[in-house]
Amino acid sequence: xxxxxxxxPGLVKPSETLSLTCAVSGYSISxxxxxxxxxxxxGKGLEWMGSIYHGGSTYYNPSLKSxxxxxxxxxxxxxxxxxxxxxxADTAVYYCARGPPAEYxxxxxxxxxxxxxP
Amino acid sequence: xxxxxxxxSTLSASVGDRVTITCRAxxxxxxxxxxxxxxxxxxxxxxxxxxxxxxSGVPSKxxxxxxxxxxxxxxxxxxxxDFATYYCQQYSIYSDFGPGTKVxxx
Numbered sequence: 001x002x003x004x005x006x007x008x009p010g011l012v013k014p015s016e017t018l019s020l021t022c023a024v025s026g027y028s029i030s031x032x033x034x035x036x037x038x039x040x041x042x043g044k045g046l047e048w049m050g051s052i053y054h055g056g057s058t059y060y061n062p063s064l065k066s067x068x069x070x071x072x073x074x075x076x077x078x079x080x081x082x083x084x085x086x087x088x089a090d091t092a093v094y095y096c097a098r099g100p101p102a103e104y105x106x107x108x109x110x111x112x113x114x115x116x117x118p
Numbered sequence: 119x120x121x122x123x124x125x126x127s128t129l130s131a132s133v134g135d136r137v138t139i140t141c142r143a144x145x146x147x148x149x150x151x152x153x154x155x156x157x158x159x160x161x162x163x164x165x166x167x168x169x170x171x172x173x174s175g176v177p178s179k180x181x182x183x184x185x186x187x188x189x190x191x192x193x194x195x196x197x198x199x200d201f202a203t204y205y206c207q208q209y210s211i212y213s214d215f216g217p218g219t220k221v222x223x224x
Contacts, residue, residue, distance in 0.1 A: 036213075046154075046162065046205055048213035059212060062119060095161055103209045104152035106173070108161035 002027040004109035018083040022096030030074040034101045039092040122216035130224040141189045141206035150210035
């Protein structure tokens with residue numbers, strides 16, 4: 001059974017870069033599927049940020065494209081998220097997830113809260 | 119991007135009720151739609167994909183229908199564990215989630 005676990009700093013200063021990793025167990029990320037990051041601002045809905053295929057092709061939400069980078073580290077079996085020039089509006093719970101290519105998300109991490117504050 | 123709307127935004131219901139949630143897309147997404155259930159402090163859980171396909175392990179009281187721009191999620195007999203927020207997601211062009219429908223106890 002695949003499991004995903006997000007980790008990273010819980011507090012980031014405005015204008016800095018938010019960096020998170022998602023450790024995957026029970027499945028080799030280089031074997032297939034589609035891996036994504038989704039965030040949820042406090043009390044708000046879900047926002048898809050972007051996704052990456054096991055081969056490395058990336059797809060980003062147009063509203064975030066200029067600030068977001070998603071990558072895979074097959075040696076560590078993890079995916080990463082970088083979001084630069086953060087503001088308070090980027091405060092959210094960040095989830096990593098897995099699903100069939102360019103489709104829905106079947107498996108989710110528990111999420112990690114990142115607060116953007118001076 | 120594709121705009122997703124859901125109605126109602128909140129829904130009061132009793133145990134045993136049949137409830138229906140509607141999701142609309144701003145353009146044709148064929149049947150590229152999923153439904154999720156989310157409880158407070160937890161990650162979303164996939165219920166339905168491709169508009170009407172039940173995810174493995176999800177009780178058959180959940181059902182989805184629709185195509186094009188209008189979709190519905192139906193819970194046939196609401197149980198205490200079903201009180202949660204439900205989101206639709208289109209994956210026809212990139213991905214967009216609806217704003218959610220909170221189902222709470224009447």
